[in-house]
Amino acid sequence: MPSIDIDQLCVNTIRTLAMDAVQQANSGHPGTPMAMAPVAYALWQRHLRFDPNDPIWPDRDRFVLSMGHASMLLYSMLHLAAVKAVNPKYETLGQLSISLDDIKRFRQLDSRCAGHPEYRWASGVETTTGPLGQGVATSVGMAIAGKWLAAHFNRPGFDMFGYRVYALGGDGCLMEGISSEAASLAGHLKLDNLCWIYDNNRITIEGSTSLAFSEDVATRFIAYGWNVTRVGDANDLAMLDRAFDVAKTTPGRPTLIIVDSHIGFGAPTKQDSHAAHGEPLGEQEIKLTKRFYGWPEDAKFLVPDGVREHFAAGIGARGGKLRGEWIARFDAYKAKYPQEADALYRMQRRQLPEGWEKSLPSFPADAKGVAGRDASAKVLNAVAPAIPWLIGGSADLAPSTKTRLTFEGAGDFEAGTYAGRNFHFGIREHAMGAILNGMSLSKLRPYGSGFLIFSDYGRAPIRLAAIMELPVLYVFTHDSIGVGEDGPTHQPVEHLLSLRAIPGLITLRPGDANEVTEAWRVVLGLRHEPVAMVLSRQAMLTLDRTKYAPAAGLAKGGYVLADAAGGKPEVLLLGTGTEVALCVAAHEQLTKEGIRSRVVSLPSWELFDAQPQDYRDSVLPPSVTARVSVEQASAIGWERYVGSAGRIIGMRTFGASAPLKELQKKFGFEPDQVVAAAKQCLGRA
Ligand SMILES: Cc1ncc(C[n+]2csc(CCOP(=O)(O)OP(=O)(O)O)c2C)c(N)n1
Numbered sequence: 278m279p280s281i282d283i284d285q286l287c288v289n290t291i292r293t294l295a296m297d298a299v300q301q302a303n304s305g306h307p308g309t310p311m312a313m314a315p316v317a318y319a320l321w322q323r324h325l326r327f328d329p330n331d332p333i334w335p336d337r338d339r340f341v342l343s344m345g346h347a348s349m350l351l352y353s354m355l356h357l358a359a360v361k362a363v364n365p366k367y368e369t370l371g372q373l374s375i376s377l378d379d380i381k382r383f384r385q386l387d388s389r390c391a392g393h394p395e396y397r398w399a400s401g402v403e404t405t406t407g408p409l410g411q412g413v414a415t416s417v418g419m420a421i422a423g424k425w426l427a428a429h430f431n432r433p434g435f436d437m438f439g440y441r442v443y444a445l446g447g448d449g450c451l452m453e454g455i456s457s458e459a460a461s462l463a464g465h466l467k468l469d470n471l472c473w474i475y476d477n478n479r480i481t482i483e484g485s486t487s488l489a490f491s492e493d494v495a496t497r498f499i500a501y502g503w504n505v506t507r508v509g510d511a512n513d514l515a516m517l518d519r520a521f522d523v524a525k526t527t528p529g530r531p532t533l534i535i536v537d538s539h540i541g542f543g544a545p546t547k548q549d550s551h552a553a554h555g556e557p558l559g560e561q562e563i564k565l566t567k568r569f570y571g572w573p574e575d576a577k578f579l580v581p582d583g584v585r586e587h588f589a590a591g592i593g594a595r596g597g598k599l600r601g602e603w604i605a606r607f608d609a610y611k612a613k614y615p616q617e618a619d620a621l622y623r624m625q626r627r628q629l630p631e632g633w634e635k636s637l638p639s640f641p642a643d644a645k646g647v648a649g650r651d652a653s654a655k656v657l658n659a660v661a662p663a664i665p666w667l668i669g670g671s672a673d674l675a676p677s678t679k680t681r682l683t684f685e686g687a688g689d690f691e692a693g694t695y696a697g698r699n700f701h702f703g704i705r706e707h708a709m710g711a712i713l714n715g716m717s718l719s720k721l722r723p724y725g726s727g728f729l730i731f732s733d734y735g736r737a738p739i740r741l742a743a744i745m746e747l748p749v750l751y752v753f754t755h756d757s758i759g760v761g762e763d764g765p766t767h768q769p770v771e772h773l774l775s776l777r778a779i780p781g782l783i784t785l786r787p788g789d790a791n792e793v794t795e796a797w798r799v800v801l802g803l804r805h806e807p808v809a810m811v812l813s814r815q816a817m818l819t820l821d822r823t824k825y826a827p828a829a830g831l832a833k834g835g836y837v838l839a840d841a842a843g844g845k846p847e848v849l850l851l852g853t854g855t856e857v858a859l860c861v862a863a864h865e866q867l868t869k870e871g872i873r874s875r876v877v878s879l880p881s882w883e884l885f886d887a888q889p890q891d892y893r894d895s896v897l898p899p900s901v902t903a904r905v906s907v908e909q910a911s912a913i914g915w916e917r918y919v920g921s922a923g924r925i926i927g928m929r930t931f932g933a934s935a936p937l938k939e940l941q942k943k944f945g946f947e948p949d950q951v952v953a954a955a956k957q958c959l960g961r962a
């Protein structure tokens with residue numbers, strides 16, 4: 278090999294690993310890793326404060342590959358920097374996160390090198406990316422978390438947090454609306470620990486960006502309040518260096534670095550073409566490209582001597598030293614601030630402070646009742662003082678969703694006052710979802726709230742939270758046609774069903790105030806599951822728990838709330854949320870008429886389905902086939918609980934604009950109609 282300088286050798290190693298892996302997989306995206314290799318190299322080797330030996334060090338700089346299709350860029354970096362794997366017990370035992378063998382098996386079953394970077398699957402992947410725009414928006418959540426952590430934990434002489442967040446995105450990330458929402462908020466919040474790098478290659482899948490994208494990106498970001506700088510050639514390591522220095526030293530603003538690049542750099546026929554985007558280069562093109570790089574044409578997956586050593590002497594040595602200093606600082610911090618140190622440690626393991634649940638309230642029986650959202654406000658404000666990192670807010674609906682922390686000292690998270698616990702995401706549900714993911718990835722315990730109807734706007738990041746197994750809580754209120762006069766645009770119908778369809782997401786629709794308490798108890802005890810807590814706007818009767826079963830049954834997802842004498846029902850009434858009380862009213866009426874009914878409160882399908890068969894059978898005895906479900910939401914799906922002989926009282930159309938009482942009558946949500954359905958099932962109509 279002709280002698281080229283070590284920087285170039287490293288950059289070309291990143292490139293050729295990506296080219297070879299995509300070719301071998303016969304699938305993937307070679308062009309962008311080839312173009313962005315110098316950017317990733319300059320950042321990781323010279324700037325990133327990251328210790329490959331401990332990729333979960335709390336104060337590490339974060340690198341987010343928002344253009345997830347360029348995953349081979351990240352895998353090459355993780356491999357060459359020798360990033361170690363972390364096991365589920367948060368231990369590093371010395372194995373590489375990404376072995377050369379993983380790279381050779383890119384996109385194959387069980388390879389750590391999945392098609393797109395998967396958090397939890399490959400250590401060092403800070404967040405799962407692939408849906409464009411999610412990564413950059415998630416990085417804003419990480420930067421927000423960085424600011425909060427610094428404000429909360431740092432003490433004079435003890436900078437426990439000061440990490441920076443870098444996200445690399447392309448045309449697609451910047452076209453997606455979520456990047457606008459997130460960048461707008463990041464600028465507003467003056468997140469100067471955040472840096473986005475924009476791969477301005479003017480190419481997307483269909484061809485030139487001139488087909489659909491002609492805005493002035495720099496001006497757009499300046500308008501958001503960002504610092505914008507340019508690097509005219511992605512291969513210019515010195516200019517890249519300067520740009521990163523500018524980002525690090527510009528106070529009060531996030532930085533956007535616009536990097537002009539050539540997709541498929543060096544490929545003789547595919548450079549600057551969308552042909553370099555989504556398919557292998559081809560053997561011949563690879564040979565010619567390697568010749569252009571001064572690389573042995575026939576070598577595959579070559580890591581030349583000196584490359585690994587160079588990374589070890591750069592990012593490895595710098596990161597190791599920084600982490601060592603941090604650990605020493607943490608030991609001194611622990612001696613001086615034991616409580617804070619304990620909190621910091623627990624957060625990393627997603628544990629809560631001892632005894633947090635002591636202040637969970639209980640609610641007395643009350644015929645007038647309490648709205649789900651109001652009960653939730655009370656529970657949240659009771660437990661939050663004991664869990665300082667339980668923080669969150671709303672997409673401008675906190676007065677309605679009642680998620681504001683109102684106790685002394687809770688404060689607001691605003692530009693410059695970063696210790697506050699109440700967040701204002703603005704009317705940006707999509708970005709809120711991604712930001713919550715970023716906060717959770719930074720080990721905060723975040724919640725975000727809005728109307729259930731608008732959960733659609735934030736659905737993509739909710740899905741990602743489920744894939745990543747992040748304990749993010751969404752508080753969705755105004756959960757049904759119970760919204761009343763606002764009409765069909767504000768009345769969720771299919772939303773609950775669509776959330777139930779997301780694997781791993783737990784939905785919870787508590788049926789009275791005490792079930793709301795139990796819902797919070799369950800949610801806060803989770804470490805790896807996102808939850809959609811679905812709450813009513815209108816009052817729900819608070820059941821007399823001396824007469825009916827304890828609300829603690831909620832933890833099993835479903836439980837017998839009221840039963841027929843001797844526990845031998847002939848008909849089952851299944852309800853969730855506001856419809857639980859309706860089932861109870863129907864049950865009382867049926868009992869008077871001598872019909873033996875059982876009410877099952879079923880606030881969470883997911884938790885119930887996870888119970889052993891014998892428990893589920895004890896709640897829903899297979900021999901009792903007369904069953905009625907009642908839920909002010911899409912009727913689809915209830916067949917699984919009521920069976921073919923059952924009746925489903927649910928929504929089959931959009932709602933309507935009218936006072937609640939009239940809607941309940943129109944759509945069948947009245948005790949008489951539940952009673953009639955029960956009798957129909959029993960053949961006694
Ligand atoms: C939300 C979303 N929509 C569509 C896609 C499919 N997709 C993957 S890459 C891509 C083009 C991205 O272009 P750009 O960001 O410029 O990346 P480049 O081709 O320059 O690497 C598209 C449309 C996606 N991954 N995510």
Ligand SMILES: [Mg+2]
Binds near residue numbers: 449476478479480481
């Ligand atoms: Mg592009």
